[in-house]
Amino acid sequence: xxxxxxxxxxxxxxxxxxxxxxxxxxxxxxxxxxxxxxxxxxxxxxxxxxxxxxxxxxxxxxxxxxxxxxxxxxxxxxxxxxxxxxxxxxxxxxxxxxxxxxxxxxxxxxxxxxxxxxxxxxxxxxxxxxxxxxxxxxxxxxxxxxxxxxxxxxxxxxxxxxxxxxxxxxxxxxxxxxxxxxxxxxxxxxxxxxxxxxxxxxxxxxxxxxxxxxxxxxxxxxxxxxxxxxxxxxxxxxxxxxxxxxxxxxxxxxxxxxxxxxxxxxxxxxxxxxxxxxxxxxxxxxxxxxxxxxxxx
Amino acid sequence: xxxxxxxxxxxxxxxxxxxxxxxxxxxxxxxxxxxxxxxxxxxxxxxxxxxxxxxxxxxxxxxxxxxxxxxxxxxxxxxxxxxxxxxxxxxxxxxxxxxxxxxxxxxxxxxxxxxxxxxxxxxxxxxxxxxxxxxxxxxxxxxxxxxxxxxxxxxxxxxxxxxxxxxxxxxxxxxxxxxxxxxxxxxxxxxxxxxxxxxxxxxxxxxxxxxxxxxxxxxxxxxxxxxxxxxxxxxxxxxxxxxxxxxxxxxxxxxxxxxxxxxxxxxxxxxxxxxxxxxxxxxxxxxxxxxxxxxxx
Numbered sequence: 167x168x169x170x171x172x173x174x175x176x177x178x179x180x181x182x183x184x185x186x187x188x189x190x191x192x193x194x195x196x197x198x199x200x201x202x203x204x205x206x207x208x209x210x211x212x213x214x215x216x217x218x219x220x221x222x223x224x225x226x227x228x229x230x231x232x233x234x235x236x237x238x239x240x241x242x243x244x245x246x247x248x249x250x251x252x253x254x255x256x257x258x259x260x261x262x263x264x265x266x267x268x269x270x271x272x273x274x275x276x277x278x279x280x281x282x283x284x285x286x287x288x289x290x291x292x293x294x295x296x297x298x299x300x301x302x303x304x305x306x307x308x309x310x311x312x313x314x315x316x317x318x319x320x321x322x323x324x325x326x327x328x329x330x331x332x333x334x335x336x337x338x339x340x341x342x343x344x345x346x347x348x349x350x351x352x353x354x355x356x357x358x359x360x361x362x363x364x365x366x367x368x369x370x371x372x373x374x375x376x377x378x379x380x381x382x383x384x385x386x387x388x389x390x391x392x393x394x395x396x397x398x399x400x401x402x403x404x405x406x407x408x409x410x411x412x413x414x415x416x417x418x419x420x421x422x423x424x425x426x427x428x429x430x431x432x433x434x435x436x437x438x439x440x441x442x443x444x445x446x447x448x449x450x451x452x453x454x455x456x457x458x459x460x461x462x463x
Numbered sequence: 464x465x466x467x468x469x470x471x472x473x474x475x476x477x478x479x480x481x482x483x484x485x486x487x488x489x490x491x492x493x494x495x496x497x498x499x500x501x502x503x504x505x506x507x508x509x510x511x512x513x514x515x516x517x518x519x520x521x522x523x524x525x526x527x528x529x530x531x532x533x534x535x536x537x538x539x540x541x542x543x544x545x546x547x548x549x550x551x552x553x554x555x556x557x558x559x560x561x562x563x564x565x566x567x568x569x570x571x572x573x574x575x576x577x578x579x580x581x582x583x584x585x586x587x588x589x590x591x592x593x594x595x596x597x598x599x600x601x602x603x604x605x606x607x608x609x610x611x612x613x614x615x616x617x618x619x620x621x622x623x624x625x626x627x628x629x630x631x632x633x634x635x636x637x638x639x640x641x642x643x644x645x646x647x648x649x650x651x652x653x654x655x656x657x658x659x660x661x662x663x664x665x666x667x668x669x670x671x672x673x674x675x676x677x678x679x680x681x682x683x684x685x686x687x688x689x690x691x692x693x694x695x696x697x698x699x700x701x702x703x704x705x706x707x708x709x710x711x712x713x714x715x716x717x718x719x720x721x722x723x724x725x726x727x728x729x730x731x732x733x734x735x736x737x738x739x740x741x742x743x744x745x746x747x748x749x750x751x752x753x754x755x756x757x758x759x760x
Contacts, residue, residue, distance in 0.1 A: 241578065248544075274630040277533055278535075280533075289539055291504060306633065307628075309632030332571070333571040339601070340602070353639065
């Protein structure tokens with residue numbers, strides 16, 4: 167039995183010295199050296215996604231604590247894509263990285279249990295979970311999160327619940343004021359805080375966290391106040407306009423209080439350079455890691 | 464280029480005389496005659512899911528207009544499961560059924576586009592879409608639905624947006640009152656109505672619909688009033704307590720105004736009988752179909 171996710175996350179952040187989570191979003195075209203010899207078939211394309219994503223994991227591993235594969239970009243290749251994702255998660259584990267599957271799943275009752283088993287539990291015939299944590303969507307209510315909590319507790323896994331996301335349209339629902347007080351996302355944040363309070367160990371980091379867009383500094387402040395022990399998964403840095411220096415409040419409960427997600431700005435750093443592609447990616451990961459270290463220590 | 468989803472749905476409901484949508488939720492144990500000779504490996508289990516699900520489609524095809532595969536139960540088997548789902552969708556198409564992938568996906572920007580392409584668009588190397596429509600989650604805001612609309616419009620596909628779901632916890636967020644008036648789900652319903660108004664053809668049925676739990680009759684009434692041309696996907700009949708006779712308001716704009724989803728009560732009808740399993744399933748589908756016909760004609 168593994169330790170609780172919050173304890174594992176805190177220990178990994180401490181041992182690696184990194185609060186960087188690299189988003190693995192495999193978008194083509196892929197480096198030509200990876201696709202040479204592959205057929206232009208569905209299976210060939212799935213293989214290209216796997217080679218590229220595994221190579222990305224290898225390049226960034228020295229500088230990050232976790233990877234966040236974007237499930238949509240694997241699902242796009244159907245069964246071949248999900249098989250590729252298996253290999254990517256295995257590669258991350260071999261490098262000692264945590265895996266946060268960015269699936270944003272949500273459903274009710276036994277269907278939610280099936281999603282939980284698929285991502286952080288045990289799939290039939292498997293002995294290891296695919297990921298250490300998964301992102302979920304709580305629109306349908308707290309009872310739809312409970313099946314995920316049950317599986318997470320059993321497996322020592324983590325959940326990151328969508329709270330206030332990084333897109334402009336977050337204002338249209340997540341930030342709507344409720345008649346009973348507070349905004350919609352704050353209602354979700356209160357659930358997260360409650361679930362997390364029951365799942366916070368010696369490290370002070372809960373096993374239930376929140377997805378908080380890095381594009382709105384005031385929201386990061388409010389999120390930390392509202393969910394004191396939650397790890398905050400912070401996408402939106404770089405291409406979406408979020409700035410690392412605005413994220414300091416996330417780390418008030420320690421360097422594992424936030425996971426700064428960089429995707430495009432790291433994994434596509436090779437596109438505009440003549441350097442070997444993996445070294446360009448590694449260099450960008452290193453730069454991001456260093457920038458984050460300034461605000462977390 | 465296919466016709467718009469709303470037009471296709473109306474035509475299919477008219478030609479089949481059915482407003483029944485059977486949920487394909489393959490939960491084991493499966494009929495032993497289907498699993499005989501299969502290895503107890505991951506690939507063997509994926510194959511069992513495929514055989515069972517395809518046989519379910521064959522059994523219910525004469526009595527329904529659409530199937531709704533529950534993606535979680537395929538995803539549980541990883542790449543093998545998604546390959547099985549390919550076969551299930553192909554079988555449904557061969558039987559002239561519409562396929563509504565119950566994926567409840569949602570994400571931002573180009574990630575939303577990737578999900579849309581995966582489910583209702585064209586996956587790399589494919590010439591046909593996997594499904595005719597997909598269920599989506601709009602918690603993150605209307606801008607996260609727009610990429611799905613773009614792909615749906617191009618493909619003549621449909622969207623069913625989660626509005627007020629069938630679970631008890633719907634009260635905790637979906638039914639919360641907004642300070643500006645109305646409940647959270649009604650805000651989403653207003654978006655759906657707007658998107659649908661621009662996507663309603665001669666049939667009077669929009670290509671953008673709503674998921675409305677069949678467990679709360681007053682909500683079905685409110686949903687029809689608020690989204691006059693939207694097809695309503697109505698899960699929750701049977702095992703969850705929803706009653707077909709309470710769903711009449713959905714059909715005020717015609718027999719394609721609602722799709723009554725029956726899952727467990729149809730596909731698991733074989734468990735408590737000594738009859739051949741497929742004929743028990745077919746019989747339950749026929750009974751549901753007839754009960755629905757009474758309220759739609």
